[in-house]
Each structure stands twice: as structure tokens, then as C-alpha cells.
Amino acid sequence: MSANAELIADLEAVVGGAYVLHEPEDLIVYEYDGSVDRGLPAAVVLPASTEEVSGVVRAARRHGAPIVPRGAGTGLSGGAIAHQGGVVAALTRMTRILEVDVDNRFAVVEPGVVNLDLTHAVERHGLYYAPDPSSQKACTIGGNVAENSGGPHCLAYGVTTNHVLGLEVVTADGSVHWLGGRTRESPGYDLRGVVVGSEGTLAIVTKAAVRLLRRPEAVKTLLAVFRELDDASAAVSGVIAAGIVPAAIEMMDELCIRAAEQSVHAGYPTGAGAVLLVEVDGLREAVDEEVDEVERVCLRYRPMEIRTATDPEERERLWAGRKGVLGALGRLAPNYYLVDGTIPRTRLVEVLSRIREISAETGLPIANLLHAGDGNLHPSVLFDERNPDEARTALEIGGRILELCLEVGGVLSGEHGIGLEKQEYFSLMFDDDDMESMAQLKPAFDTGDAFNPGKIFPAGASCVDVFQSAAVARAGAGAWV
Amino acid sequence: MTTIPGTAVRSVSEAVGAERLSGGEGRVIDGIRPAAAVAPESTEEVSRVLGAARRDGLGVAPRGGGTRMGLGGPPERYDLSLDTSRLDRVAAHNPADLTATVEAGITLDALRESLEEHGQFLAMDAPRPDLATVGGTLAAGAIGPLKWQFGSPRDLVVGMKVVQANGRVTKSGGRVVKNVSGYDMARLHVGGLGTLGVIVEVSFKLTPLPRRQATLLAAFDDSGPALSAGLAISNGWAAPLAMVTFDAEANRRGGFTGSARGYFLAVRLGGRPRTLDRQIDDCRRSCDRHGAVCLEVVDAAGTPVLWSKIRDLGWMDDDAPEYTARASVPSSRLPGLIAGLETGGPAPAVVAEPGYGSALVHWFADGERDAVSGAVADARVGAVHAGGSLVLERRPMGSRKIDPWGEVGGSLSIMRRMKERYDPARILNPGRFVGGI
Amino acid sequence: MSAAPPSLHAGLDAPEEADLYKCVHCGFCLQACPTYVETGLETESPRGRIALMKAVNEGRIEITPGVVRHWDLCIQCRACEVACPSGVPYGRLIEAAMSQAESRRGQGVAARLLSDLSFKRILPNQRRLTLFAGLLRAYQRSGAQRIVRGSRLLPRRLAELEASLPRVQPRFFRPGGIAAPARGETRARVSLLSGCVMPLVHGPEMSAVVRVLARNGCEVETPKAQVCCGAINSHVGDLETARRLARRNIDAFNTDRIDAIVTASAGCGTRMKEYGHLLRNDPDYAERAEAFGRMVKDVHEVLASLPLDPPRAELRRTVTYQDSCHLANTQGVRSQPRELLKSIPGVRFVELPNASMCCGGGGSYTITERDMSLRVLDSKTAAAAATGADVLATANPGCLMQLEYGVRRAGLSMEVLYVTDLLDEAYRAEDG
Numbered sequence A: 001m002s003a004n005a006e007l008i009a010d011l012e013a014v015v016g017g018a019y020v021l022h023e024p025e026d027l028i029v030y031e032y033d034g035s036v037d038r039g040l041p042a043a044v045v046l047p048a049s050t051e052e053v054s055g056v057v058r059a060a061r062r063h064g065a066p067i068v069p070r071g072a073g074t075g076l077s078g079g080a081i082a083h084q085g086g087v088v089a090a091l092t093r094m095t096r097i098l099e100v101d102v103d104n105r106f107a108v109v110e111p112g113v114v115n116l117d118l119t120h121a122v123e124r125h126g127l128y129y130a131p132d133p134s135s136q137k138a139c140t141i142g143g144n145v146a147e148n149s150g151g152p153h154c155l156a157y158g159v160t161t162n163h164v165l166g167l168e169v170v171t172a173d174g175s176v177h178w179l180g181g182r183t184r185e186s187p188g189y190d191l192r193g194v195v196v197g198s199e200g201t202l203a204i205v206t207k208a209a210v211r212l213l214r215r216p217e218a219v220k221t222l223l224a225v226f227r228e229l230d231d232a233s234a235a236v237s238g239v240i241a242a243g244i245v246p247a248a249i250e251m252m253d254e255l256c257i258r259a260a261e262q263s264v265h266a267g268y269p270t271g272a273g274a275v276l277l278v279e280v281d282g283l284r285e286a287v288d289e290e291v292d293e294v295e296r297v298c299l300r301y302r303p304m305e306i307r308t309a310t311d312p313e314e315r316e317r318l319w320a321g322r323k324g325v326l327g328a329l330g331r332l333a334p335n336y337y338l339v340d341g342t343i344p345r346t347r348l349v350e351v352l353s354r355i356r357e358i359s360a361e362t363g364l365p366i367a368n369l370l371h372a373g374d375g376n377l378h379p380s381v382l383f384d385e386r387n388p389d390e391a392r393t394a395l396e397i398g399g400r401i402l403e404l405c406l407e408v409g410g411v412l413s414g415e416h417g418i419g420l421e422k423q424e425y426f427s428l429m430f431d432d433d434d435m436e437s438m439a440q441l442k443p444a445f446d447t448g449d450a451f452n453p454g455k456i457f458p459a460g461a462s463c464v465d466v467f468q469s470a471a472v473a474r475a476g477a478g479a480w481v
Numbered sequence B: 001m002t003t004i005p006g007t008a009v010r011s012v013s014e015a016v017g018a019e020r021l022s023g024g025e026g027r028v029i030d031g032i033r034p035a036a037a038v039a040p041e042s043t044e045e046v047s048r049v050l051g052a053a054r055r056d057g058l059g060v061a062p063r064g065g066g067t068r069m070g071l072g073g074p075p076e077r078y079d080l081s082l083d084t085s086r087l088d089r090v091a092a093h094n095p096a097d098l099t100a101t102v103e104a105g106i107t108l109d110a111l112r113e114s115l116e117e118h119g120q121f122l123a124m125d126a127p128r129p130d131l132a133t134v135g136g137t138l139a140a141g142a143i144g145p146l147k148w149q150f151g152s153p154r155d156l157v158v159g160m161k162v163v164q165a166n167g168r169v170t171k172s173g174g175r176v177v178k179n180v181s182g183y184d185m186a187r188l189h190v191g192g193l194g195t196l197g198v199i200v201e202v203s204f205k206l207t208p209l210p211r212r213q214a215t216l217l218a219a220f221d222d223s224g225p226a227l228s229a230g231l232a233i234s235n236g237w238a239a240p241l242a243m244v245t246f247d248a249e250a251n252r253r254g255g256f257t258g259s260a261r262g263y264f265l266a267v268r269l270g271g272r273p274r275t276l277d278r279q280i281d282d283c284r285r286s287c288d289r290h291g292a293v294c295l296e297v298v299d300a301a302g303t304p305v306l307w308s309k310i311r312d313l314g315w316m317d318d319d320a321p322e323y324t325a326r327a328s329v330p331s332s333r334l335p336g337l338i339a340g341l342e343t344g345g346p347a348p349a350v351v352a353e354p355g356y357g358s359a360l361v362h363w364f365a366d367g368e369r370d371a372v373s374g375a376v377a378d379a380r381v382g383a384v385h386a387g388g389s390l391v392l393e394r395r396p397m398g399s400r401k402i403d404p405w406g407e408v409g410g411s412l413s414i415m416r417r418m419k420e421r422y423d424p425a426r427i428l429n430p431g432r433f434v435g436g437i
Numbered sequence C: 001m002s003a004a005p006p007s008l009h010a011g012l013d014a015p016e017e018a019d020l021y022k023c024v025h026c027g028f029c030l031q032a033c034p035t036y037v038e039t040g041l042e043t044e045s046p047r048g049r050i051a052l053m054k055a056v057n058e059g060r061i062e063i064t065p066g067v068v069r070h071w072d073l074c075i076q077c078r079a080c081e082v083a084c085p086s087g088v089p090y091g092r093l094i095e096a097a098m099s100q101a102e103s104r105r106g107q108g109v110a111a112r113l114l115s116d117l118s119f120k121r122i123l124p125n126q127r128r129l130t131l132f133a134g135l136l137r138a139y140q141r142s143g144a145q146r147i148v149r150g151s152r153l154l155p156r157r158l159a160e161l162e163a164s165l166p167r168v169q170p171r172f173f174r175p176g177g178i179a180a181p182a183r184g185e186t187r188a189r190v191s192l193l194s195g196c197v198m199p200l201v202h203g204p205e206m207s208a209v210v211r212v213l214a215r216n217g218c219e220v221e222t223p224k225a226q227v228c229c230g231a232i233n234s235h236v237g238d239l240e241t242a243r244r245l246a247r248r249n250i251d252a253f254n255t256d257r258i259d260a261i262v263t264a265s266a267g268c269g270t271r272m273k274e275y276g277h278l279l280r281n282d283p284d285y286a287e288r289a290e291a292f293g294r295m296v297k298d299v300h301e302v303l304a305s306l307p308l309d310p311p312r313a314e315l316r317r318t319v320t321y322q323d324s325c326h327l328a329n330t331q332g333v334r335s336q337p338r339e340l341l342k343s344i345p346g347v348r349f350v351e352l353p354n355a356s357m358c359c360g361g362g363g364s365y366t367i368t369e370r371d372m373s374l375r376v377l378d379s380k381t382a383a384a385a386a387t388g389a390d391v392l393a394t395a396n397p398g399c400l401m402q403l404e405y406g407v408r409r410a411g412l413s414m415e416v417l418y419v420t421d422l423l424d425e426a427y428r429a430e431d432g
């Protein structure tokens, strides 16, 4: 038997033949995630329980094969890609909600549970799971934990790490551990806290105990339309500076508005240069008082129009433009390259205008949609990948925007992670000592570098240009989000 | 390994100069007096001190305001007290971004004053803010009543600079409120008791001060209805900033309210005028429904005073308990846990948080030492049985009867490996953390 | 991409590159896909199937039986199209991929013959189909069925298949001329597609459709020369036969004198609405096909837009509704059937959770992919049972047959009825 055949036989002994995939046509569909990268695994295995995960890890380790955990494969930084081959462990069969504790407001779920399914499952108790990435209809809790995912409503409620009480994980030796617990505090190092956001490099999450929140009494959405992008940005800074922390503040620029208008006919006035969506929730009185105040702040920045909505359908209409915008960008250009970075909220006006300059200078349009409330930018470079020059320029622009974020005191990623996509930028943010200290963490969980090796940290050369051309070569046609 | 006292003094004064050194008196931990204390004035100096300590194998205990030096087990080695109190600057405050970066040695009070000018605060209200430093509070995992609304201080940290045991200065996170760039290392240092590194600088997200504040104080016949009322409030629409129940013993010692008998619930509320009124109404109704015998609204001026008393109970030098324990359990198990405390042995003073699932328990021994340690051990069993944990925040000097941390389970092996990685020479607070780490 | 290997797709019916590369593999389609939800396998997801089409297009893989297997397992419910933010025309892609597969299928001779016989010779020919249905009806009524079932002689798979056969109704619905004059003032003139299987197995229900239309002021005609719409052929990748049928229908319907071409079958509606794309390369028909497509309306669409004259009699039923994929996903008809049901006095309407998820029906899918079809079906029936409704309403024959079988399999007492059946029942009650 070849080495690979032996590996496959060992994996099959753990999960059964039907759940080990190794034919070319099966591997091809596991070579991508939501990002630009690709990599063919040697095998894909779909365990159905913690015991099976543990068995899979042991089997793969015996053969020295790297293990790449995978959820729904919606990640945007290449975290689920087997760029070094090895075994993809897809957790999509572990989809049970094991426990819903209404009194103590938590649920224990398997990692393959889809984010929105959890909310649906607890809805009848008036509860919900707060982190709401735009991909929540598809992405898994395991992936959310690994990427510490956020979403529009994380401004007030915090990102994934603020909602995870405990995790059951399988480490590289196949052993099973509970990190944290079902209570708000547990003694010892906060291992749970470092596994969250570790991008599948430390351990495989096999169960998560997550907090559930109660649906608010009232919700109000305010839509403010501005002629100038700068006014909208200034209004965001104004709201934060006024000491208001709404549930969400989202922003879209003129290009996004145009795309959204084409696809969902959101009804924004012509000549609009930016829209802000502000959602406030909580006690009825608090919502009224806060929306009034947000409106007062917005009025200082020459809005063309302000609308508010309370009933769910009307709110849905206001949100429609924002929710549909990412897909709708496809109507403006064949491809878009979405950059994720965070800046201090006081620098919005400046950074957006610098992005505008970059766009003018390079000739590629850049559409800006932002989780503006927490300074999380998603500039999306529009291009046509059939033109290799444009593709290269798009990636270069991505790099320049990230450098810009760092320059004003921001960070490389607000919610999508470093993965493969940004590993060569990592050293722009952290020096060798910082990286060394992070790297030391891995062996404490993952002796032998089994999980997702070669991610996050720069792979040898730290020259950004090298990375860019490599990424262009790596990226397949159309593979740009 | 024993260290010759002179070594510590020599090696540290070589590193940062003798003028930074002082004697070890007043720095005793568990009866052990270090050879020297050093107070570096910069991150660079901390790095040099640790470099020297590493070279010479000194046991080092980092120290902020010294309020929590009794936390954890007895030190394996203790040669040097590393005092961070001179690292006390606000490095950056960006009010319009609601973020700040501060050095670890700044006291909570000093930071509060500086933020208040801008109508903001850091939602971290550990006891004795006059002494407690940001770094010490985080390392000790000290936590006050505001956690009810704002969660653990962990959740407020967005970035951190740490000097590792090898003297290297490392940072993680950033200065912005949302970030997934590299491992969230700060999480390990919060509650890590300085065993993996010395925190020297922290970036936080801040919170706007509530426009108005008030506290609803309710008295009940006993703990059952008080806790039920608290639970009802946490299931209602009001969003308290903090909510605690306390017993008559706690009230007597802390002087929270005039009444001598009964069991109490205090709900701290904030917001704009109409919001505040509505919340007070809601909470009042919940209390009435659960048989409150007396209700009182403490106004905006009285509220901070009341809550600093609640926060500081058990941490005043003139009335220190023998044992202080923090229990954390699923919130539905809290009433059972408290009932157990009331009936088992010497009665402690209990301040508990319904809806959050934690209780601070102070045993003021007043002479019955053995009975008290028995009660503490029972309380641990009760908390673990309820699916939670109990950590001793204070214990009698030299006492080794009860493991201050309790069992942490199978993940201890990972924690041990971590210590081996970050502090192989075991110079930072050796022996004091969970499982003897 | 100069050095890229040539595409391994071939012919005019190959998936179009412009369509393929709209997919940015974001994964939003996964949870909408019944086969992915059942298996958790990327290989059985729309994104995976498209990835295989791309790989073929990029010359990285041949159209092997393994590849085809994953395409075959697609029910073609097109729920992924609705979920897709990038507007990938999946329906068109999978049909094209199936046509690629079709030309390379290494099937056994017997299977080949059988499928040729049924799909190429019987289905497109209404006379032969009627004859076949007549035989089936005789089998079901003569007692032969009872004997066969009692004997337990059939192998398991065949027995299962036999059990899921629809019960052929005593009367066939036969097209030809004016089926019904409008009652009262004529509000619209419509031509009804009577379809291929539907008039045979659901004759009385077709008559009910005609009555309900007429009751609402529609003059209903059924052109005699019409043939099967070609949907089933398209699904299995036989686009040539589908085009032949489309051309004949375009000739059969006289679109000048009517307001709409009405279908009571969602799959047919979708197929006919998309005749334009099907015949885009046919210079003689391309334009007419486009125009024809625009005339096609689903009966529920027509009724709701008239608007409906609600029945006055009460119907005391608790009704839930399962979306038909080809109505909801491709024609966007979701609210209309629900509105119609709610307009019947006395009806208590309960929403079926995840009503837009396929029931596993999908034409020949129930036969070709029996196991998956049943897995999907059983999940659906369980959800329907949980609503506590006593009627499970549907707006499409394929769904009705599949759901009826599901309800029988689960031993539920729930009735499965067309929306138009319930309307008809209410109108008849009102007439006394």
C-alpha cells in the first residue's frame, strides 16, 4: 500500500468508508474556501463525534499528515485551505445542538452547527446568539470560534470571544479537554480565550458552550443619507464621541449604493454619496432617547434624508441594501477584492479619503462598506481578473490599504483573520519578539505543529511584493471575494 | 534552589542602578521576605530586571498596589519584589474613539479621574482603587460588581504589552476595538497572576458614563426572595449596571444601609432620564412581587458611595476577613449555593450576583479557625457540585490546608506546557498559580 | 490564461464561462441545498458542483462517472439561486452540465433503453403516455396491484418504487378547445398547458383548476396541439428533445388572442418561462421563444393578480403550505399561494418551518436518486407533521405526489391537496 492509501485506510477505520473522500473529483471541491487561495488536500475526513475527531487526529499524526480543520468554508483568509496538502477535517456532520439551558442562557453545540440555525433553535425562548457575521446563514460556530467572527451587531454586544463560555477541544495528541466551562469565570489560564481567534492552528473545537442573549424589548433602525462620504464618516465619529454606543452602525459609499440600487432597489435618493444605518435596541425608552440623539448628531452633518423604522418589515427594507451589497458588487465588475482592516474611529474621514486617492491613482474603483461603528473597514477593489495587470494592481491596493490602516494605529484584520491571505503582512504589525512569543503558544497545544501549519505567521520571506505575485499566481480564476 | 540574598541585590542593581532598589520589608508574601524590591521606571528597565533575574535564577513576584499579594499558593522562591507603581502614565487617550492605552502601574482611581474629565470610564471596578493598579488587577483577575453589565476585564482589553521572563518585550492585539490579528495573548495574562510575563502596558475600550444613575435598594425577609427578585430583574427588560444581594452580616460590616435585619438586593441603574425612570419602575415591581419589605431609591450622589462600599467590603485593612472566596456557578444554582453557606458552619458575609452566577464570600474568623476552614472546604465542594468553581482570594498566611485555586481538570497539562514555554526557569511567581505552576 | 489547458466541456450546450465565474465560492448556497443539508458534504453542494464544472472547464478533470455522480445528485430545486448574492444562474449551469454528462454517460444497455424509452419516446408523445397511464390505472384497479403487493415478490427497490407510484385517477383530463367559458364578466383569456403526466394522474384536479379560473372570470382554452413542456428532458440533460418540444409548443399556442399562458405545474412553468434561453441559438425561434416565455404565468400568479374573488363558504381546516421549488426559487411565486389559502374563510394557516426547502421530489429524481429523495422527503414530512396542520397544501403536481407518498410512509392522517383544490372545494360549497 502507498503511504496515502495507508493513511486513508486508517482514517476509514475511524469514521467509515463513506466519510473519507480521496477521489480527485472529491478533493477538488475541498481545495477552496471563501478566499482567494487554493490547495488540494490528500484526503478529506468527516468525523461525526468527538471520539472520531480524536481518532482522526491520532491517525493523521501517525502518518505525519497536517490536519486542516474546516467548517463551512466561508472563511476569507484561507484558514480552511490545505495549502500543504494533508487531511482536511470537515466538521459539517457535527451539527447537533446538545443542550439549551434557558435559565442560565447558554447552549452547548457541536462545531458544525450553522450560526443562524442556533438562533432559530432558541428563538421560541425569546433568546438569540448575538454574533451575526454577514455569512451567518452558512458559516459554522466552529469557524466563528476559530476566526473570532464579528458582525454588524457586535458593536454593542461584542464579538465571538465575548460569547463563548467554554470549549471542548481535541489537541494534537488526540486528547480531549474542556477549556473554560459553563460559568462566567473559571480558574487557570484563559485557554478558551486564546483558542478563540486562533484560526484552527491550536486545536480542533468539538463542542462550544455559548451564551445566549435575550431579544431586546424594542429595536429601531435609522437610515441617514449623505451627499458627501466625509460627512457620513464625520457623523460616525460624532456619534461615538457623543458617548452613544448603538447596536450597529454600518456605512456604505456611493459605489455600494449604486450596486445596491441595481439589485434590491433600496430607494436611496439620487446623488447620495453615503448612507449610514444605525440600529439601536434595548428598553423602549432607551431606544427612543438614543435614536433622537443619533438623529441630532447626524443633522449636524448635512444629511439629505433621515428615515427611521420600528416595525420589522420596514426595518428589513432599510437593511436590504446593506445586506445585499456584497453580492451586488458583482454587478459593477466581474471581481472584487475585499480588504478587512480596523482603524481608530476618529480616523475614518482621513483614511477613506486616502483610499479615494489610491483609487484615483490606480484607476481601479474601490467600493467602501464598513462596520463603521467599530472602525472595521471593508474596502472592496473592483477589477476584472481576466486582465492580469488589474488583478495585480488590486492586490497591491489591498496591501497599501493595510499599510494605511497600520499607519493610523489600526490593525490588519477586524474579523476575517490572517490565515494565508495576510501572513506576509503580519511582520508589518508585529516584530520578531512579538511573533516569537505568539509562536511559542502553539506547541503548548499542538506539539509537532499538526494543525493548520504554515498559517498566520509569515512563511519565510517577509517581502510583501513576493507575496503579492505569489497570491496572483495562486488565485484561481474568479476566486476573489 | 536557594539564592544568596546578596545575589539579588547585586544583579538587579547592575541592571538598573541601585537607586531603584529598596529593602524587602513590607513585601512579605506568606511569611517570606524577599531580598530586595525594585521599582523600574520604564518597560526597558523591567526588561533588564527580568533579564538579570533569569540569568541568576531569582524568584520574582510582580507587584502593583499590593492589594492581592495573598492570592495563590505560597511562592516556591521569592527573591525580588518587582514594583510596577512607577509605570503610571496614561500613554494615550483617544476620547472620541473610546480607547485608552495606559501603563500597568497606574492606579484605578488615577485612571478614573483622568477619564472622567471626558465623560468616560473603564468598566473595571476592583476593590481598593486607591491602591489597586491596572496591571495588578488584570493579573489577579480581580473583578467588581460592574461585571454584571460589562463582563470580565478580559473583555475590555484590546491590546497588551508584556515583558516576558526572558526579558523580551512583546505586544499583542492593538489599540482599536475590533481585531483578529494573531493570537489574543492578553487573555493569558489576565488572571494569569504574572506567571507568564509582567504586564507593562494595556489598551482598553472605554464606556461613556451613564447620563444619570440611581440605585434601587430593597430589603427582604431572607435570601430566597431576594435572589428570586434579582433573577426576575435579570430576566426582565431593565439592564442594570450592577446587581448584588447581600446579607445582614455584610451589611453590618460594610454599613451599606441603615436597616439591621433582613436580606438585601441592590440594583445599580443608569441611562437617560426616561430610561432610568422606567428601569427603576420595572425593578421596583419585580421586588414587590417577590415580597420586598422595604424599598429605597439611592440618588445619583449616593450611588457611587454605596457601590464603593459594596466593592470594598472585605478589602479594608481594619476589617480583613480570614478567608475570602469567589464562587462562580451557573446562575440558577446560586440560591442553592447560598443556602448551603447559610447552614454550614460559621456564617460568612456573602455578596452575590443573581443573573451572573457569582458570589463573594468572606469568613471573618473571630477565633474559630478550624471551623472556618471546614466551612470553606465545604463551600468549594458545593460550588464544584453546582457545576462551577471556587477560588480563594484571601487566606490566612502560611495556611496550606486548602488549594487556593481548586482543580482545573485535564487542561492543566496544557497550562503546564505553557509555563514551560514562557518561563522555563520558573522565575515569575513560581509555585503560586493553579496546580503549583 | 494563455497556457491554460483547454476546456473538457464540449458543444454548444456547455456551461457558459460567464455564468461559471460569477461564482465566488462564498458558500451562501450551502444551507439552501437539500442534499448538502442532508449529507454535510461539499461534494453534494451547489458550490461543489460548480467547482467541478469549473475544473472541467479548466481542463483539470475529465467528466468521469465520479464527477457525474455529484451532478446527478442535484435535485435541481434551484434554492441556491435564491440564496446566491452574486446572481449565479445555477439552473442553467446544471442543465448544461447534465447535457455534458448525458453525452458521455456509460450506462448499461438496459438502463439506457429504459430511459430512452420513457424520456425520449413516451413522455414527449401524449398518445403513448396516455396508453401507459391507462395500463397503470388498470393495474391499480383490477386487483393486480393488491396481489403484487401481497405476494411480496418484488425486490425491495422495485417494491418501494411501486409503492410510490401515484394513484391514477378514474378520469383523464383531455385538452382541446375551450375548456370553460368565463363565469360572469370575462376578465382574462388564458391558454392552459395541460401537461403530460398531470392530466392523466390528476385529471379531476386539472378540472378543478379550470373551474377556479372560470369562476374568477377567465376564459380557459387548452390548445390541442400542445405537447410536454420538456422540463424532464432538460433535467436529465437531453436538451435536444427539450428544444424539439419547445418549438412544437410555441407553434401550438396562439399567443395573439390570449392574455397569458397558464400552467398548473411549477416545473413546466419554469421550463416554459425559460424557453428563450433554451432556444437562444435557434435563429427561427429565438425571438418567439423569448416572447412566449414572457406570456407564461403560474395559475396562482394569475389568480392572485386578478385579484381573486374570495369564496364565501367556510372551510374549517388547518392548512400548512410547502413551497414548490420551481415556483418559489425560479419564478418567485411565494406569497400568492399563501394569500389564496388565507383568503378562504375558516382556514387557519400555519407556516411550515423551512417551507422553501425542497421535498426531494424533482421529477425523475424520485426514481433515479431514490435514497437521497427519501432522506430529504422524510425530513420534510416530519416538519409538516410538527405543524399540527390537517392539510398540507402544495401548488405543484410533482410535490403533491412526493408529499402524498411521504405522508403515507410516515403513516400520517394529514391530507395533501392542491391550493386550487381547496379553493374549488370552497367555491363548490358556496354554490350549495
Ligand SMILES: Cc1cc2nc3c(=O)[nH]c(=O)nc-3n(C[C@H](O)[C@H](O)[C@H](O)COP(=O)(O)OP(=O)(O)OC[C@H]3O[C@@H](n4cnc5c(N)ncnc54)[C@H](O)[C@@H]3O)c2cc1C
Residues within 6 Å of the ligand: A033, A034, A068, A069, A070, A071, A072, A073, A074, A075, A076, A078, A079, A080, A091, A111, A132, A133, A134, A135, A138, A139, A140, A141, A142, A143, A144, A145, A146, A147, A148, A149, A150, A151, A152, A199, A200, A201, A203, A204, A205, A206, A326, A415, A416, A452, A481, C025, C026, C027
Ligand atoms: C460573503 C461573506 C461575508 C462574510 N461576512 C463576515 C462578517 O460579517 N464577519 C465575519 O467575522 N466574517 C465574515 N465572513 C467570513 C467567514 O464567514 C467567517 O470567518 C466564518 O466564521 C467562517 O466560518 P466557516 O464555518 O465557514 O469556517 P471555515 O472557513 O471553514 O474555517 C475558518 C477557520 O476556522 C477553522 N475551523 C473551522 N472549524 C473549526 C473547528 N471546529 N475547530 C478549530 N478550527 C476550526 C479553519 O481551520 C479555518 O482556519 C464572511 C464571509 C463571506 C464569504
